[in-house]
Amino acid sequence: MPVIRINAIGDTFALHRSPRSPLGTLRQTRDSQGPVIIMTHGYKYRPDDAKACPHRHILSLHPTPMPWHCPSWPQQLGFGSGFEDEGLGIAFGWNAQGPLWAVRRRAVEAGRALAGLIQELHFLNPKRPIHFIGHSMGTELALEALHHVVPGSLNRIISMSGAVYQSRTLGALDTPAGKMAEFINVTSRENDLFDFLYEWMIQPPQHGDRSIGVGLQAPNAVTLQLDCAHTLDHLSRVIFPVGDPQRRICHWSSYTRPGVLRVYNALLRSEDRLSLSLLRNGIPKSSSRRWSRLFALPRPKALLPFAQKASLSLQAEETS
Template sequence: MPVIRINVTGDRTALHRSPRPVHGTLRQTRTLEGPVIIMTHGYKYRPDDAQACPHRTILSLHPAPGPCSGPSWPKQLGFGSGCADEGLAVAVGWDASGPLWAARRRAITAGRVLAGIIAELHRLNRARPIHFIGHSMGTELALEALHHVPPGALRRIISMTGATYRSRALAALATSAGRQAEFINVTSRENDLFDALYEWLIAPPKRGDRSIGLGLDAPNAVTLQLDCPDTLAHLARLSIPIAAPRRRICHWSSYTRPGVLRVYNALLRNHDRLSLPTLSCGLPERPARRWSRLFALPRPQLLLPFAQKAS
């Protein structure tokens, strides 16, 4: 049972295409060795949609071929290998279709439901770490869940070009559960257009607020700008290389870039060795300015030696 597929509809949960109860299935996993890694998608996905079901594509061990098919998150994060200590993957699907504001509202509701799943998993086995990884608006689920889970229930959160505001993230990290969690804010100037559209379409919680794509300053957070040469060199020194960026605009590079999902696998499974201080040491003090990649002068593609091996 390497992957449990759960769908959230309103305030209810159900196993994807299975009549079995969710909580009964979770109880069967309480003795599995290894971490729990909860993963969820971003905008436009919708479970059971023939063209947009995340369980057929990125959240599947064997993604169906097609134009929207991406790399298998579970497989790249270490699941399906048959190893006894690979842990448990929980793939969470929710309705992220329709207008952006409506999808965001459903994301927050889904985050409250996710909190119940996290609390149950934590109660079943308190010694087992529970981590979260989400793309774009999927980050909202983890931030909302931090307001409702017990301290220590959620250990490490990886936000892949998260679509949310700084004040929203800081408020979640200031909760009792948030103070005991670690937040890895993966950004890229490739995502600037989408960050700007988010700020334009979604009213900020307070005047002057900006998206976390411009960085996040918190004691238990670190920002990894994946199109920054200094950041890539630092990750290579930690033996977790990523290929260099090839596009000026891309919303999906935080999980489609060659090597990047393997980096997340290392961050989630070796969090003691790859601590936040270790990640922070060697990074630039500030992320690059917005639009700096889009309007940069063309230059030769100088791939670092390690990046060429990260495919």
């Protein structure tokens, strides 16, 4: 049972497409070795929607073929390998369809359901680490859960292109549970348009607030900007190489970029070795400015052979 499919139903949780109690299924995993990794999606997914069910796509060990690239998060995060210590994967679905403001409200509600799940998992095995990884508005679930779980029950959070505000994130990290958690804020200037639209459509908690796409400063948080050459070099040295950015605008590159899910796998399974201080020591202290990628000039191409010869001839004339 490497992956259990669970959905938020209001502020409670239930097994996906099963009338059985999820608690009995969770009890069967209490002695499994390895961490618990809870995975959740972002906007437009909804369990049981034939075309947008996350349990058939990114949260599936064997995704249904799609016209676009659809990597299996569970596979890339180490599940289904057959190793005894691969741990327990939780594919956590929720209704993320509809107007953005309504989805954001449902995300908060689903966060309370997530908190109940974390509490149950922590009660069954207090020594087993519980981690979370989510994309876009899925980050909201983990932030809400921090307001309701006991300290130490949620260990490390990876936010991929998180659609949340800075003050909301800092407030969650300032709770008793949040102070004991670690927050890895994965960003990219490829996502600037989506961050801008989120700020335009969702009222900020306070004046002048920004989304975490522009960065986040907290003692227990680190921002990894995936289109920054220095950050990619650092990740390549200490963890695993990640492919270079291919687009100027992309909301999904934080999990579709080659190699990036393997980096998350290491971050969630080797948290002692891959500390936040180790990650900070090789990256810039601040993120690039918003729109810097969208409006960047194209990189100059190498000179063609005849141009190189002309350039050398010109230099010779100038020095003679």
